[in-house]
Amino acid sequence: MKQILKYSTIAVTLLMLTTTSQANETKEVDVTKKETATKVEKKEAHEAHAHKHWGYMGDVSPKHWSEVKKEFNMCSEGKQQSPINVVASKDIELKPLDLQYKTGSETIINNGHTVQVNVKDGSVLKIDGADYKLKQFHFHVPSENNINGEAYPLEAHFVHATDDGKLAVVAVMFEEGEENPVLAKAWKKLPSLKVGEATKCGLTTEEVQALMPKNKDYYKFNGSLTTPPCSEGVKWHVYKNALTASKEQINTFFNLFSFPNNRPVQDTNNREIDE
Numbered sequence: 001m002k003q004i005l006k007y008s009t010i011a012v013t014l015l016m017l018t019t020t021s022q023a024n025e026t027k028e029v030d031v032t033k034k035e036t037a038t039k040v041e042k043k044e045a046h047e048a049h050a051h052k053h054w055g056y057m058g059d060v061s062p063k064h065w066s067e068v069k070k071e072f073n074m075c076s077e078g079k080q081q082s083p084i085n086v087v088a089s090k091d092i093e094l095k096p097l098d099l100q101y102k103t104g105s106e107t108i109i110n111n112g113h114t115v116q117v118n119v120k121d122g123s124v125l126k127i128d129g130a131d132y133k134l135k136q137f138h139f140h141v142p143s144e145n146n147i148n149g150e151a152y153p154l155e156a157h158f159v160h161a162t163d164d165g166k167l168a169v170v171a172v173m174f175e176e177g178e179e180n181p182v183l184a185k186a187w188k189k190l191p192s193l194k195v196g197e198a199t200k201c202g203l204t205t206e207e208v209q210a211l212m213p214k215n216k217d218y219y220k221f222n223g224s225l226t227t228p229p230c231s232e233g234v235k236w237h238v239y240k241n242a243l244t245a246s247k248e249q250i251n252t253f254f255n256l257f258s259f260p261n262n263r264p265v266q267d268t269n270n271r272e273i274d275e
């Protein structure tokens with residue numbers, strides 16, 4: 001009897017062990033399946049993010065840029081971001097900008113974020129002996145930078161780059177007033193322009209030059225791109241004096257997008273702003 005009990009105990013123990021082992025195996029398979037599922041979900045989410053584009057409205061608006069892609073982390077982590085409220089902190093009697101614009105426009109494009117005029121090669125901004133080549137200029141309605149607390153209805157950014165990728169921007173404000181003849185010529189192309197489509201816009205060298213104010217006083221400071229990836233190390237130059245654009249010209253631009261395409265002003269973090 002004792003013997004029988006002993007065997008049956010062994011049998012039960014064996015059975016229990018087997019069951020437990022099977023249960024463990026099943027559990028392990030479940031965990032693996034779950035992990036795989038999570039990986040797939042994460043991958044899909046990542047891919048969806050990769051395809052998700054930044055913008056100015058809703059869940060891809062400026063305050064969410066760093067969530068759209070991990071490469072956009074500077075948009076929230078940067079300490080020298082643009083745009084800013086420009087208030088001079090140091091008078092160093094800046095030398096006039098050495099702008100050598102010798103070319104007209106190549107094409108005009110509505111890229112979904114702004115209207116951009118691409119410029120033919122051959123125009124430069126010289127800074128400390130280096131050639132910053134004018135690549136394109138584009139517009140923001142209303143302005144991105146403020147000057148002494150004042151926003152403007154329109155701001156143009158002239159974007160220059162060295163061959164090794166250093167960036168310099170020259171910004172021009174527009175206030176509401178008389179129609180701007182150069183914008184009038186460029187804007188003619190806008191109503192028929194589909195998003196992402198480039199077309200010739202025929203601005204001459206003189207017309208590009210005329211998009212700079214006659215009074216050349218400006219502010220200088222370090223900043224960033226005002227759009228993702230918000231890269232820093234951009235040399236900013238903002239003219240103190242504004243040009244004019246008509247109310248109609250400003251509205252025509254605004255109505256293309258139906259949303260303001262300006263990033264809000266960022267903290268200066270006690271940045272030096274020269275004049």
Ligand SMILES: [Zn+2]
Pocket residue numbers: 138139140157226
């Ligand atoms: Zn810009």
